[in-house]
Amino acid sequence: MHNLTIDPDRLWRSIMETAAIGGTPKGGINRLALTDHDRQVRDWLKSACEDLGCTVTVDEVGNMFAVRPGRLDVPPIAVGSHLDTQPTGGKFDGILGVLAGLELLRTLDEAGYETNAPLMLVNWTNEEGSRFSPAMLGSGVHAGVFDRAYADSRTDRQGVTFGEALDEIGYRGPAKVGSTAFGAMFELHIEQGPILEAEEKAIGVVTGVQGMRWYEIALTGREAHTGSTPMSLRRDALVGAARIIGAVEAIARAHPPGVGTVGLVEVGPNSRNVIPGHVFLTVDFRHPDDAALDVMEKALFATVEEAGRASGLEHALRQVWNSPAVAFDPALVDAVRRAADGLGLSWREIVSGAGHDAAYVARIAPTTMVFVPCAGGLSHNEAEATSYEECRAGAQVLLAAVLDHDRRCYGTA
Amino acid sequence: MHNLTIDPDRLWRSIMETAAIGGTPKGGINRLALTDHDRQVRDWLKSACEDLGCTVTVDEVGNMFAVRPGRLDVPPIAVGSHLDTQPTGGKFDGILGVLAGLELLRTLDEAGYETNAPLMLVNWTNEEGSRFSPAMLGSGVHAGVFDRAYADSRTDRQGVTFGEALDEIGYRGPAKVGSTAFGAMFELHIEQGPILEAEEKAIGVVTGVQGMRWYEIALTGREAHTGSTPMSLRRDALVGAARIIGAVEAIARAHPPGVGTVGLVEVGPNSRNVIPGHVFLTVDFRHPDDAALDVMEKALFATVEEAGRASGLEHALRQVWNSPAVAFDPALVDAVRRAADGLGLSWREIVSGAGHDAAYVARIAPTTMVFVPCAGGLSHNEAEATSYEECRAGAQVLLAAVLDHDRRCYGTA
Secondary structure (H helix, E strand, O other), X not given: OOOOOOOHHHHHHHHHHHHOOOEOOOOOEOOOOOOHHHHHHHHHHHHHHHOOOOEEEEEOOOOEEEXXXXXXXXXXXXXXXXXXXXXXXXXXXXXXXXXXXXXXXXXXXXXXXXXXXXXXXEEEOOOOOOOOOOOOHHHHHHOOOOOHHHHHHXXXXXXXXXXXXXXXXXXXXXXXXXXXXXXXXXXXXXXXOOHHHXXXXXXXXXXXXXXXXXEEEEEEOOOEEOOOOOHHHXXXXXXXXXXXXXXXXXXXXXXOOOEEEOOOEEEEOOOOOEXXXXXXXXXXXXXXXXXXXXXXXXXXXXXXXXXHHHHOOEEEEEEEEEEOOEEOOHHHHHHHHHHHHHOOOOEEXXXXXXXXXXXXXXOOXXXXXXXXXXXXXXXXXXXXXXXXXXXXXXXXXXXHHHHHHHHHHHOOO | OOOOOOOHHHHHHHHHHHHOOOEOOOOOEOOOOOOHHHHHHHHHHHHHHHHOOOEEEEEOOOOEEEEEOOOOOOOOEEEEEEOOOOOOEOOOOOHHHHHHHHHHHHHHHHHOOOOOOOEEEEEEOOOOOOOOOOOOHHHHHHOXXXXXXXXXXXXXXXXXXXXHHHHHOOOOOOEOOOOOOOXXXXXXXXXXXXXXXXXXXXXXXXXXXXXXXXXXEEEEOOOEEOOOOOHHHOOOHHHHHHHHHHHHHHHHHOOOOXXXXXXXXXXXXXXXXXEOOEEEEEEEEEEOOHHHHHHHHHHHHHHHHHHHHHHOOEEEEEEEEEEOOEEOOHHHHHHHHHHHHHOXXXXXXXXXXXXXXXXXXXXXXXXXXXXXXXXXXXXXOOOOOXXXXXXXXXXXXXXXXXXXHHHHHHOOO
């Protein structure tokens, strides 16, 4: 039995050092996918891995893979997450998973420890989906959920395509998408919810991910003067949008533990004395039960019809993303549970409320996740906070679970 | 009795020629106040007036005044309106009043007709209020409603101040604000509403302007992850905004013939998988009866309180503009009525639903307006349309009313 321990100071330093790339005055990070800040942090990771003698390859959609060879020529055990953030993101979402993976590589390297299977650190492209919808695009292409042409054609709100942005920062690699097969994948991540903190658990043993669906709605009414257009003759697209925003909230509350959010709204022409002629808005529905999502979706479609009728609007509604509920690999889930027990850390089983690259990878390889708490359950927020001790515990559980799995599959190293 | 007639072809040509300055593919104009397009059209007007031998002066807030001398040294009779537009504005709103005024100067010049009082053509700065709130800023400063420092300090959504933008385009003039006193002011304008067209009247004899109030509301909740934040723990600023948008519509419908509009909404961070933490929105209330506006305002304040409570939001609400109902000068209103009758044009009395520079000028000088129809009552829209014949009728009534007033006040020229 090994007694390798990660270096929590080194892990914390790498988190704080990279947090400066796109860092915001409020202590968060604004590092949207495929921006120059994304390029800088990718360059940082590449050189850190190469310093350890790892080979770094990049695939056609920018996913980065750093391999540390093992004793056997078998598919590698993968760890990692993503380094892109929300426009007002925090220092830990995704980043902890990648940098804890780097810390594993450094710990093994320092100890001269040889695993049976190769170890592979992964940085997935455009996980957040904030600049390019849908989310988890890089891992989705890797898992065959999307094809490469679809990814390349995604556009941001300024009309720049994913492919253009990827070429612009020089991270379109030669590796064919999906050519890097995993024997298993472990993703460490902050919970992004309030449960672990509320129950004072150090570790979340993640058994699956809830189902998620995204929608885009475009409403078209008629621009007109706010002063001289009687209420009865108006076709106000924003009034219709307000009905939909209220209904999304009501639909979610009617289907616990489901959640529903309108996060993005664009009004045209957006002038205080012009009746809005155009509104674009997005809807995000999530529920652990796919059948409940079907019901919520039906209610949304009915709401949009009704809002359009009531305000005399044309409307276009489409589902732009559908990620079914996921159950993680029981053997890997056990490995995480054993690791937490072995380290004497408190834990509970949990279903992820957020989407993660692991949800797609689970379609093509045994996969699971490890959660650590974040203050107030706050994420996608510059105030997002996970402590030094919580990061240390998560990284140590990740290391123990990986080595446990490596031994059980391939014999004691 | 004179029988001067304006040249409708020349008027139409000047409308179409200036429409190219900031012209949009859809046939509208995007010529926000104090942009370079505004500078270009101001230069065009200045040289057109100087070609007629008029003296053009500019005051400290950019209002332009072109004077054609009369027989007597008395305060001039003013005509005019504004040349700035909405971001998706039309070819006639404001523009018709200025270019018809220019057509009057050209007609009198061509005929060698000398009026008793001097004639003054005015182009008011920032009437639309779309780039810099509040609307009618130039005429408001002229009438003493706002002081010059207040105007200079107004900022657009990019943080550029009115003063900076005015200096940038080189239209801060030497004339002290208000130093150019009027004996009277006639403003020709499109109705911007559906009434004249519906009743097939050529001319609107405008007896006054309804009261208007503008408000700004800032809602602050908490940004959080859309997937892992239970509905019960959310503070969603957009859900609160949606309640307010719906209530503004309901309040207006409960107080006919009042109108209420939320025209501008900004969501922060505006990402589809982040619960909105911040929303900024504007409210525009109008009613011919100031007492009704008091009631509507009370209802708005109560709604914002309630929406804030319901969604756990902090809120800031302030009235940013209050323009009481206006009654125009009876003698000038009669002059317009006589002009329409004398020309055999159909007309009706009407209260303006939109705000106009004339509403402020009425506080310091005898003032009235002339309306002509616009197709479908559509305005603040690229499809805004007033016909050649309607423009001709409006300009001819303007000329007849001005000369009628000039004769009645100062004896037959």
